[in-house]
Structure formats: C-alpha cells, structure tokens
Amino acid sequence: MGEQLTIGELxxxxxxxxxxxxxxxxxGLLPAPARVxxxxxxxxxxxxxxxxxxxLRDVGFTLREIKAFIASRSPTGEGWRELYQRKLAELDQRIAQAQVARTAIAHGFACPHKDIFECSNFANGVAAILAGCSLEEAHSQVHSH
Amino acid sequence: MGEQLTIGELxxxxxxxxxxxxxxxxxGLLPAPARVxxxxxxxxxxxxxxxxxxxLRDVGFTLREIKAFIASRSPTGEGWRELYQRKLAELDQRIAQAQVARTAIAHGFACPHKDIFECSNFANGVAAILAGCSLEEAHSQVHSH
DNA sequence: CAACGGCTTCAAGTATGCTTGAAGTCAATG
DNA sequence: CATTGACTTCAAGCATACTTGAAGCCGTTG
Incomplete structure (x- = not known):
C-alpha cells in the first residue's frame, strides 16, 4: 500500500x-504525521x-505566509481566492523585479561604461524599481551598445 | 552644484x-559619505x-553577496565577469522558479480539484522544482481545464 | 537662551529560519 | 545482550537584517 516514510527518508x-x-x-506548516x-x-x-x-519559500514567501497559504486551501472555502490573488500579484511583482535586475546586470555585463552606475540603462532600471515599478516607460530611452 | 543629501533625505x-x-x-555595502x-x-x-x-536584495541576494557584487565592478577588472555571470545564472533560476510557482498557483486558482495537491499540474510543477528544475518535460503532460 | 528636530554612536533587542547538543528511546544486528 | 543507527524532545545557539533605546551634539528658531 502506501509506503510510509521516516523523517530521514522524507x-x-x-x-x-x-x-x-x-x-x-x-x-504548523506541516501536519503532525502518524507515529510508529x-x-x-x-x-x-x-x-x-x-x-x-x-x-514558495524559495520564491520569497515567509513561512507564516506559506502556512496561511496552505491552510487556506479547500476548508471553509472562503478567503482563499483573495489570498491566491494576492500571492499571484506578489509573485508577478517579484518576477518583474527579477527581470529588471536581470536586464540591468546583463546590460552591465556588456556595457562599455567603466562604472556601471554611470550607465543610463542601469540607472533607469534602478529608478523604475525605486519608483515602485510604476509604468513610466516614457523617459526611459534605452541606448543600444 | 551637486546637492548633498542628509541621511534622512536619502x-x-x-x-x-x-x-x-x-x-x-x-x-561596507555603502561607502562612508562626507561629513558636515x-x-x-x-x-x-x-x-x-x-x-x-x-x-538586488529584493530579488533574493544577501547583503554579503550584494557587497561582493558592488565591490567587483570596475576596479581590478578581473573576477567581475565570473561574478556577473553567476549572478545572472542565479537570477535566471530565480525567475524560472517564480514562474513555475506562478503557474502552479494560477492553476490552483482555476483548478476544479477540491484539494490542489491532488491536481497533477500542481504536483508536476512541484516535482520539477524538487528535481532541481531539470529538463523533464517528457512526462509532464498538463491537463487543460 | 532654551527648546526642537534631526543627526550622531553604541549596545541591546527583535524576527526569521533554522542548526546543534544533550540525553534518551527503539528496532535490528552481531 | 550489548552495540549501532536512526529516531525522539527540549533548550540553546547562530546568521541575517535590521530596529530600538539611551545619551548626546548641532544648527535654527521663537
């Protein structure tokens, strides 16, 4: 039947x-398992x-958040949609930030500026983050190397 | 000329x-500024x-890593390429994981399974992570709701 | 000139996420 | 039947990233 795992095996x-x-x-993140x-x-x-x-931990959620997330599935049925929605939005923001960071670093990698902080592309990416990732593409004219 | 900022303004x-x-x-993350x-x-x-x-902090790097990253730009000129490359790879992995998490949660949101853990899509995403994000697309046949 | 806001240092405290150590239980093995 | 190895609990310790509190300095303002 269902093979039971010891904690070491798990x-x-x-x-x-x-x-x-x-x-x-x-x-309370994991349910207390059976005991032998x-x-x-x-x-x-x-x-x-x-x-x-x-x-979830690896993408930046705290254990408390993960606990709430796990605990919210199925039971009373209410509240989980909001929680999922929020988590989804948070994840989207994390992904967007990571991509901005990636772009900035990748740019720095190929950028001719002696100091990457003098590069406008890099600065623009950073500024976008500081501005709360708002939609200000208008003035961020990227130069191409 | 260059307006100097107090710590409060910064x-x-x-x-x-x-x-x-x-x-x-x-x-040592930030250089000691001038004093008045x-x-x-x-x-x-x-x-x-x-x-x-x-x-960099928000995308998951520790302050020590960030320090090394910042300190590596321009000076001796050697070593920073490897560091940038590594950071880039790490970022790519983070982004990939976040996207897997996003997909898994988004799926859970729309999934008819009472318990999301019974859903094969969700489980596949998790399994992929556990497997170290290796390229095993072959057996992960996603069902469509 | 006294009070106020904002800055200073330094030490200690807090939150998160664990690991480590001590002391003991249990099943299997030589 | 004694040892081994994996497990148990509980308390304490550690790393990271800060915050908070105490005590004080400095420049402006009423």
Missing amino acids: ASRTGVAASALRYWEEL SGQRRYPPSAVGLVGVVVL | ASRTGVAASALRYWEEL SGQRRYPPSAVGLVGVVVL
Whole structure:
C-alpha cells in the first residue's frame, strides 16, 4: 500500500533537513504525521507538500505566509481566492523585479561604461524599481551598445 | 552644484530606513559619505547606489553577496565577469522558479480539484522544482481545464 | 537662551529560519 | 545482550537584517 516514510527518508527525498521538517511541523506548516513507536511516519503525499513549501519559500514567501497559504486551501472555502490573488500579484511583482535586475546586470555585463552606475540603462532600471515599478516607460530611452 | 543629501533625505527618497542605511555602511555595502559637522552628506548618486542594493536584495541576494557584487565592478577588472555571470545564472533560476510557482498557483486558482495537491499540474510543477528544475518535460503532460 | 528636530554612536533587542547538543528511546544486528 | 543507527524532545545557539533605546551634539528658531 502506501509506503510510509521516516523523517530521514522524507528529508533525503526533498532535500530539506530533518530538523527543518520538525521545525516546520512545530510551526504548523506541516501536519503532525502518524507515529510508529514515537517516530514520525509520513505518507508519500508529504513529499509534494514539502515541495510546495520549498517552492514558495524559495520564491520569497515567509513561512507564516506559506502556512496561511496552505491552510487556506479547500476548508471553509472562503478567503482563499483573495489570498491566491494576492500571492499571484506578489509573485508577478517579484518576477518583474527579477527581470529588471536581470536586464540591468546583463546590460552591465556588456556595457562599455567603466562604472556601471554611470550607465543610463542601469540607472533607469534602478529608478523604475525605486519608483515602485510604476509604468513610466516614457523617459526611459534605452541606448543600444 | 551637486546637492548633498542628509541621511534622512536619502532615506525618504529611497524608501530605506536611515538606520538601515547606517547598517549598510557599517557592513561596507555603502561607502562612508562626507561629513558636515559630524552628519553624513550623500552625493545624489547615492540614490542610485541604494537603489541597486534594494533591487538586488529584493530579488533574493544577501547583503554579503550584494557587497561582493558592488565591490567587483570596475576596479581590478578581473573576477567581475565570473561574478556577473553567476549572478545572472542565479537570477535566471530565480525567475524560472517564480514562474513555475506562478503557474502552479494560477492553476490552483482555476483548478476544479477540491484539494490542489491532488491536481497533477500542481504536483508536476512541484516535482520539477524538487528535481532541481531539470529538463523533464517528457512526462509532464498538463491537463487543460 | 532654551527648546526642537534631526543627526550622531553604541549596545541591546527583535524576527526569521533554522542548526546543534544533550540525553534518551527503539528496532535490528552481531 | 550489548552495540549501532536512526529516531525522539527540549533548550540553546547562530546568521541575517535590521530596529530600538539611551545619551548626546548641532544648527535654527521663537
């Protein structure tokens, strides 16, 4: 049937330290699994759940946010749509910022300016971020090398 | 001429707390600015520099990494290419992960499964992350709702 | 000239996300 | 039956990134 995993097996399959898994459980991020003579036994589905946590953590969400996110699925059914929407918007912003950063760095890589901070492309990208990523393309005339 | 900014002005222009600016200076992230009767006076260019730090911090780099990045531009001229390349690769990975997360969450938003963890699309995205984002498109046949 | 706002330093505190160590339990193995 | 290895709890420690508080200096203003 469903093969139960020890915490060590779950750790090695997900790349997350066993101590971290216990910590996550303590925080309520992971449900307390079944026990066999005191030891945790996880269902195979736990791998996916841990994966979700890793995924969200790696893209910048705090464990509290992830907990709220995970806890919001299915149960009362209300509230999760707003939460998903917010998370989605946050992710979109993160992606946009990362792309601006990527562009700025990539530009700096090929840019002839001795000091990258003297390059208007770089500065424009930074300024856009500082301005709250608002839609000001008008004055950001990019020079091409 | 060049209007010098007090730490408070720099803080309000960049959205970074004055205490954080002092902390960054202490870490060597920002150069120690000129002083007028003990108080810091920043050149206008400091806004851009702080912007770079904010940009890189927000996309997930640690202050140490940012310090190394900033310190590497122009001077001896060697080493910065490797660093830029690495940062670029890291950014690409972050962007890719964020997009996977975005897709997974967006899918969950529209997905009819009661529990999103039962949805194969979601699980595939997670599995891809766990697998180290390797190129396994072959078996990830996405169902369409 | 006294008070005020904004700056200064320095030390200590806070939040997040863990890791590490001590001491013990348990099942299997030689 | 004693040892081994993986697990257990609990408390304490650590790294990162700041914030907060105390005590004080400086320039302007009423």
